[in-house]
Amino acid sequence: MTFIDNYPKSAKIAKANFLVAFIALAIGGLFGLIQALHRTGWARNIISSAEYYTMLTGHGVLLALVFTTFFIAGLFVWGVTRSLDREPENMAFSWSWFWIMLIGTLMATVAILGGFVEGSSIRAAVLYTFYPPMQAHPLFYIGAALLIIGSWMAGADWFRSYLAWRKEHPDERIPLQTYMTLFTMLMWYVCTVGVALEVVVLLIPWSLGWVNQIDPLLPRTLFWYFGHAVVYFWLLPAYFVWYSILPKLSGGRLFSDSMARIVFIIFLILSTPVGYHHQYADPGITVGFKFYAMATTLLLLLPSLLTLFTVVASMEHGAKQRGGKGYFAWLGKLPWGEPAFAGCALAGIMFAAGGFSGIINAAMNINILVHNTIWVPGHFHLTVGTAVALTFMAISYWLVPQLTGRKLKNKTLALIQPYLWFLGMTLMSNAMHRGGLAGIPRRTAEPNYSQFDFEAVFGTISEIKWQIAIGGILLTVSLVFFLWVIFNSWFRGERADKPVDDFIPAALSGPEHAPKILDNIKLWVLLAIALVLIAYSVPLAEMVMDGLFSPGAPTIPV
Amino acid sequence: MHIHRFERFWIGVSLVAIAIFIATVVIGFSVYDLRVIGAEKTVDPQNLQETKFADPGVRKAEPGSEVDYEVYVMSRQFMFNPGTAEPITVPTDAKIRFHITSPDVLHGFEVVGTNLNTMVIPGQVATFTTRFDTPKTYGLLCNEYCGAAHHVMEGRLKVVSKSQFNEKQLVQ
Ligand code: HEM
Ligand SMILES: [Cu+2]
Ligand SMILES: [Cu+2]
Numbered sequence: 001m002t003f004i005d006n007y008p009k010s011a012k013i014a015k016a017n018f019l020v021a022f023i024a025l026a027i028g029g030l031f032g033l034i035q036a037l038h039r040t041g042w043a044r045n046i047i048s049s050a051e052y053y054t055m056l057t058g059h060g061v062l063l064a065l066v067f068t069t070f071f072i073a074g075l076f077v078w079g080v081t082r083s084l085d086r087e088p089e090n091m092a093f094s095w096s097w098f099w100i101m102l103i104g105t106l107m108a109t110v111a112i113l114g115g116f117v118e119g120s121s122i123r124a125a126v127l128y129t130f131y132p133p134m135q136a137h138p139l140f141y142i143g144a145a146l147l148i149i150g151s152w153m154a155g156a157d158w159f160r161s162y163l164a165w166r167k168e169h170p171d172e173r174i175p176l177q178t179y180m181t182l183f184t185m186l187m188w189y190v191c192t193v194g195v196a197l198e199v200v201v202l203l204i205p206w207s208l209g210w211v212n213q214i215d216p217l218l219p220r221t222l223f224w225y226f227g228h229a230v231v232y233f234w235l236l237p238a239y240f241v242w243y244s245i246l247p248k249l250s251g252g253r254l255f256s257d258s259m260a261r262i263v264f265i266i267f268l269i270l271s272t273p274v275g276y277h278h279q280y281a282d283p284g285i286t287v288g289f290k291f292y293a294m295a296t297t298l299l300l301l302l303p304s305l306l307t308l309f310t311v312v313a314s315m316e317h318g319a320k321q322r323g324g325k326g327y328f329a330w331l332g333k334l335p336w337g338e339p340a341f342a343g344c345a346l347a348g349i350m351f352a353a354g355g356f357s358g359i360i361n362a363a364m365n366i367n368i369l370v371h372n373t374i375w376v377p378g379h380f381h382l383t384v385g386t387a388v389a390l391t392f393m394a395i396s397y398w399l400v401p402q403l404t405g406r407k408l409k410n411k412t413l414a415l416i417q418p419y420l421w422f423l424g425m426t427l428m429s430n431a432m433h434r435g436g437l438a439g440i441p442r443r444t445a446e447p448n449y450s451q452f453d454f455e456a457v458f459g460t461i462s463e464i465k466w467q468i469a470i471g472g473i474l475l476t477v478s479l480v481f482f483l484w485v486i487f488n489s490w491f492r493g494e495r496a497d498k499p500v501d502d503f504i505p506a507a508l509s510g511p512e513h514a515p516k517i518l519d520n521i522k523l524w525v526l527l528a529i530a531l532v533l534i535a536y537s538v539p540l541a542e543m544v545m546d547g548l549f550s551p552g553a554p555t556i557p558v
Numbered sequence: 559m560h561i562h563r564f565e566r567f568w569i570g571v572s573l574v575a576i577a578i579f580i581a582t583v584v585i586g587f588s589v590y591d592l593r594v595i596g597a598e599k600t601v602d603p604q605n606l607q608e609t610k611f612a613d614p615g616v617r618k619a620e621p622g623s624e625v626d627y628e629v630y631v632m633s634r635q636f637m638f639n640p641g642t643a644e645p646i647t648v649p650t651d652a653k654i655r656f657h658i659t660s661p662d663v664l665h666g667f668e669v670v671g672t673n674l675n676t677m678v679i680p681g682q683v684a685t686f687t688t689r690f691d692t693p694k695t696y697g698l699l700c701n702e703y704c705g706a707a708h709h710v711m712e713g714r715l716k717v718v719s720k721s722q723f724n725e726k727q728l729v730q
Pocket of ligand 2: 227228231277278
């Protein structure tokens with residue numbers, strides 16, 4: 001018996017979400033390769049430089065917004081169902097959020113892909129941050145709004161399951177996986193208020209032509225109100241995997257259940273009031289608020305450092321169960337030959353590197369050196385592009401068999417895949433970081449100029465370019481391996497009663513050691529809201545007071 | 559709650575590290591004068607002809623001003639004025655204040671290889687002050703996506719020695 005036998009309805013909806021996620025990953029990944037080849041000048045004839053921006057919009061939206069959101073939805077359906085031991089309360093409701101998210105995604109995707117059709121008026125080359133006054137087709141904004149609304153309903157679905165469970169278990173601690181899901185979604189509710197207001201109140205009326213000017217700073221600020229917390233919306237599900245599954249895959253048990261809860265609380269409280277750290281270089285935001293955001297951002301290092309401790313301690317425990325010894329020698333006893341473990345562990349290592357460049361980004365005045373250079377994609381391909389994406393891919397090798405009741409096929413390819421991703425990302429990302437130090441901009445189809453040349457601080461410009469191109473190719477090959485393994489296992493895998501060992505042992509220090517206050521949802525939500533109000537009420541009030549759409553810039557359709 | 563003693567130690571180390579990072583920024587800010595841009599005045603992006611941006615370029619600062627020169631730069635799809643057609647020319651050893659805005663979409667203003675790097679947002683004026691010690695010509699580029707030809711938006715910033723700087727070229 002595995003997940004699909006115990007919870008067939010949940011398995012079905014989780015699989016539907018994964019399917020959409022993997023299709024988005026396939027298309028987005030292909031776009032990534034073409035971008036890497038185009039930017040570096042290795043192949044500038046696949047698309048035109050004007051179309052580059054349509055493609056980049058597709059890459060950002062399909063990977064950072066669609067792949068992540070759908071995968072997370074599938075993962076949380078699985079986690080809530082198994083940890084509460086109950087399927088969703090009402091399947092019609094569950095399928096309705098799935099379809100709303102999917103319809104929204106299709107609308108936005110059509111708007112973006114329209115940019116490849118010559119003469120089409122349906123276009124959305126506004127990138128995934130869609131800063132006005134550049135204007136996309138209304139389909140794009142309406143689609144984005146539906147994706148968010150669908151995700152809110154998904155969260156409501158998990159809260160419903162929790163409340164129903166609570167009635168039957170009045171005195172029990174919230175099971176850890178459900179706890180992590182609920183706290184991630186609470187953070188998601190707090191932060192998506194910003195982007196929902198932006199899209200629904202400002203951008204949709206404006207794109208429909210009901211107003212003909214827009215104040216660029218206000219929607220940009222609302223976007224970044226959401227835009228940092230969204231990275232934790234991607235990251236916390238990876239933490240969910242690292243806390244609740246990785247210890248088991250390493251052969252041991254979670255070190256501390258209470259620490260996991262504390263970490264999620266800190267993320268709920270601090271994720272949103274840091275948004276200005278994406279606006280350090282913006283005129284129109286006072287230095288004081290930038291400073292507040294910086295201090296909060298650096299405090300957010302704490303939960304990640306705590307995670308590092310707990311995850312490494314759990315892995316060490318696992319390795320020692322497997323006969324590992326010494327201070328470091330136990331590392332060799334970890335199951336590096338298992339694709340799911342290897343992928344998660346490599347993702348964790350890359351996340352540590354991403355954390356270093358993140359500290360530099362967070363340091364307000366140092367950030368200015370790298371702001372909007374290719375350094376920044378170098379940073380987030382380590383975080384969302386690897387810590388998150390590689391964890392999701394790796395854990396799929398363990399989840400898809402449970403959801404389909406079929407064994408994993410092509411195990412060798414599955415094992416090579418995370419190592420290849422790691423290698424490709426090492427090349428692409430280090431080169432992007434160094435390119436950024438030389439001043440090479442991001443989001444630029446042809447970063448070579450007629451009036452000056454770049455000078456590399458470390459290495460040479462041509463070596464940086466070939467590392468980006470080769471890295472991009474290796475990443476794409478790795479992605480093809482992943483898709484092939486999943487496709488084969490899902491549709492052609494051998495049926496088995498127990499396709500993987502899906503038992504998750506209890507934590508070494510379990511919830512009975514965690515103070516009850518950690519489960520006090522209302523308290524933590526109120527604290528989160530208070531910190532958001534401190535950060536945002538004054539600046540937003542100032543931006544709104546001179547008129548919602550003023551100082552107004554004229555509309556510029558893309 | 560039970561916290562392992564190694565974990566306590568780790569929490570302590572983490573907090574100290576965080577404090578050091580914050581201190582680094584504060585020291586950079588106060589001792590080395592490494593600032594970031596703040597909130598200055600807003601302008602009406604559809605009425606820039608009534609401002610100094612109508613006649614952009616390098617100006618002598620008003621007498622009694624805390625700076626020596628004021629530079630007004632208009633960033634628009636897909637050029638800097640001045641900057642693209644002719645370089646922005648400024649002298650060494652002088653306090654120079656930049657004012658940059660846009661009448662259309664978002665742009666970036668990056669002087670390559672320096673920490674002169676700001677967003678340009680319609681409705682806002684990006685203002686920062688700097689000085690150059692040695693003559694040098696820098697590349698200038700737009701680092702925020704601003705439309706289909708974003709990648710051609712570039713220019714130069716030319717720093718000439720104080721003695722060779724020709725004040726006759728200034729905008730009056
Ligand atoms: C095959 C693997 C991948 C390759 C070759 C690749 C390549 C690239 C390149 C070259 C850029 C920079 C484009 C520019 O600034 O001009 C970029 C941007 C980006 N990538 Fe990837 N990428 C890959 C995978 C991913 C994954 C897995 C994610 C996230 C889950 C991701 C998220 C992003 C985002 C959010 C951007 C920024 C888009 C923007 O600036 O609007 N990428 N990618
Ligand atoms: Cu951020
Ligand atoms: Cu531009």
